[in-house]
Amino acid sequence: MTVAAVIQARMGSSRLPGKVLRTLAGKPILWHIINRLRPCVTIDRIAIATTMNAADERLEEFARAEGVELVRGPEDNVLARFALAADALDADIILRVTGDAPLIDPKVADTIILALQNNNADYATYAPEGVAIDEGFSPLSRRALDRLCTEAGDDPVAREHVTAYFKTHPNFIKTVTLVPPPERVFQARISVDTPADLAFLEAIYRELGAAPGDADVEDIVVLLRRHPELLEINRHVHQKAANEPTLSVLIRCDGSTALGIGHVVRCLALADTLRDQHGAAVRFAVAAGGFAGLLEQTTYLIDQIPVSANEDVWLKTQVTEKQPDVLVVDVRTDLNRSALDGLRRKGTVVAVIDDPSERRLAASFAFYPPVPQVFSMN
Numbered sequence: 001m002t003v004a005a006v007i008q009a010r011m012g013s014s015r016l017p018g019k020v021l022r023t024l025a026g027k028p029i030l031w032h033i034i035n036r037l038r039p040c041v042t043i044d045r046i047a048i049a050t051t052m053n054a055a056d057e058r059l060e061e062f063a064r065a066e067g068v069e070l071v072r073g074p075e076d077n078v079l080a081r082f083a084l085a086a087d088a089l090d091a092d093i094i095l096r097v098t099g100d101a102p103l104i105d106p107k108v109a110d111t112i113i114l115a116l117q118n119n120n121a122d123y124a125t126y127a128p129e130g131v132a133i134d135e136g137f138s139p140l141s142r143r144a145l146d147r148l149c150t151e152a153g154d155d156p157v158a159r160e161h162v163t164a165y166f167k168t169h170p171n172f173i174k175t176v177t178l179v180p181p182p183e184r185v186f187q188a189r190i191s192v193d194t195p196a197d198l199a200f201l202e203a204i205y206r207e208l209g210a211a212p213g214d215a216d217v218e219d220i221v222v223l224l225r226r227h228p229e230l231l232e233i234n235r236h237v238h239q240k241a242a243n244e245p246t247l248s249v250l251i252r253c254d255g256s257t258a259l260g261i262g263h264v265v266r267c268l269a270l271a272d273t274l275r276d277q278h279g280a281a282v283r284f285a286v287a288a289g290g291f292a293g294l295l296e297q298t299t300y301l302i303d304q305i306p307v308s309a310n311e312d313v314w315l316k317t318q319v320t321e322k323q324p325d326v327l328v329v330d331v332r333t334d335l336n337r338s339a340l341d342g343l344r345r346k347g348t349v350v351a352v353i354d355d356p357s358e359r360r361l362a363a364s365f366a367f368y369p370p371v372p373q374v375f376s377m378n
Contacts, residue, residue, distance in 0.1 A: 003113060003139075004045040004091035005037050006071075008078055008162075009099030011055040014246050014281030015193050017301055020099040021058065022198060025205040027212040029192060030059075032102035034066055035213045039106040042113040043095065049085045051075035079159045083149050092142050093117070096163055100192040101136020102201065105217045108184075113139045115176050122173035123166045132180035133221055136191050138163050144173045157242050164242035186221045189234050194276050195299055196234040203230055240279040247280040250324035252315060254287050254331050255294070263330045264294055266353070270328065271300060285318055287333075312339040319343050326351060329359065337362045 009020040009030060021028045030048070037046050047069035050056040056072070063070035071088050073081035086094055093116065095109060108126055116124035122144035126134050140163055148165060152158040152172075158165040166172055192198050207223055207230070208215055224230055240246070253267040267284070274280035283301040295302050305314050311333055319327060327343060329335065330353040341362035344350045351365040356377065360366040368374040 001092045001117070002044050002090055003042050003093045003095065004047060004085070004089040005040070005043045005095040005097055005109075006082055006085045006089070006091075007033055007046070007048045007097045007099055008050075008081065009048050009059060010051050010053065010075065011058060012051075012053060012075070013100075013193075014248075015275050015279065016195065016198075016299055019192055019198075021062065022192070024102055024192075024198065024201055025210070025212040025215075028062070029102045030062060030099060031066065032213050033097060033099065033104055034068055036102075036104045036106055037095075037097070037109070040109050040113075042110045042117075045069065045089050045091070047071055047085055047089055048099075049073065049078075049081040051081070077159050079148060079153065079162050082145060082162055086142055086145055093139055094142065094145060095137060095139045098136040098191065100197075101190075102192065103190045103215060103217055103220070104137050105134060108134050108217075109137055109139075112178060115178055116141065119176045120174070121176040123163060123175045124178070125175065126178050127180040127184075128177065131187075132184045133186045133188055133190060133217060134180075134184065140166075141173075147173065161242045167242070183218050183221060186224065188220075188224055188231060189237060189239065190217075190220070194234070194237050196237050196276060200230065200233040203233060237276050238279045244279065247274070247278060247326065248322070248324045249274055249280050249282045249326045249328060250285060250319065250322055251282060251328045252285045252331060252335075253328075254333065259332055261294060263332075263353075267328065267330050268295070268298065271298075283322065283324075285315065312336050315339060316343065319348055325349060328353065329355065329363075331355075335359065 011018050013019050020030045024032060034046060037043060048059055048063050049071050050059045052072050053075050060070050071085040073084045112124040112126050116139045122141040124139050126132055148158050152165055155165060166175060189197055204220055205215055208219060251267050251271060253263050255261040255264040271282040275282050284295050285303045286295060288304040288307055303318060305311060326349045328351045337358045340350050340359055344362060344364055350363045352360050352363045353367050
């Protein structure tokens with residue numbers, strides 16, 4: 001019986017692009033996951049399941065360097081990637097591992113895999129959701145994966161989150177649930193979705209003085225019970241539910257020597273709030289040069305308008321390609337009212353910030369500070 005750990009990972013994660021190769025305690029997050037899986041006595045093979053996107057060629061290079069296998073599949077169907085990986089690895093049991101779980105515990109992974117085998121079950125979970133500190137990994141049988149593909153292949157939860165489907169359909173397959181010991185009963189965000197999550201885990205490694213990959217989860221629980229103030233680092237980050245859609249936001253803003261950086265700074269504050277507190281995927285559209293460098297220091301994806309481009313046409317193209325749910329505009333350029341009106345009529349929610357021009361009349365929402373000139377507007 002072959003047991004394969006399959007790590008789902010891609011460079012284009014919505015809230016923290018490239019997070020799987022961002023460093024924690026000096027090593028990439030994927031390195032942490034792989035090196036914490038290697039001691040598992042139940043696991044025969046380790047693989048990364050990524051997409052066909054060109055950006056994920058970096059993961060192919062990483063897998064080769066780490067000596068693990070790599071399988072590539074459709075970007076918009078995680079379930080299909082797992083099916084491809086199960087075929088390639090000839091796996092009877094698959095340990096699904098998310099690429100944002102750098103604290104996976106090999107002892108717990110072995111425990112739940114053995115529980116699945118000993119009970120002839122199709123899915124095993126270490127604890128009811130939200131009870132144990134462990135997160136980001138769960139085993140399922142090959143027959144459960146095959147049935148998911150056959151009977152729930154079009155379900156959005158199954159396609160994106162795979163085993164989350166079992167939680168909303170508990171009678172779909174045979175599940176075994178283990179009760180966590182008291183030393184692991186603790187709630188904390190130990191996955192990486194945002195810069196705040198990464199800062200939290202860096203603080204944990206720093207406090208424990210642990211070498212990369214060596215932070216013991218039970219030691220972490222002891223530390224957090226002794227120093228609960230550490231939890232404030234990422235307590236504000238919204239934990240998205242499996243069936244919760246990701247809000248996509250494109251922010252068009254600019255700064256200049258004459259205009260200053262106020263527009264960029266407030267849009268960054270807005271972006272941080274949308275990402276951390278509402279789980280939104282945010283990217284920026286800015287003019288080349290100017291204060292684009294300020295944005296390049298952040299973790300957001302940035303598209304720059306070519307110097308010779310027509311802003312109206314370029315923005316329409318960006319919205320057509322990126323398909324954001326919301327377009328936020330905070331500029332003092334010649335962007336035409338009709339351009340925003342056309343985008344809004346096609347279904348994009350358009351919001352303008354502190355805009356006294358006629359563009360405000362084409363917006364779905366217009367936001368202003370409470371100053372006298374605002375109240376004088378029609």
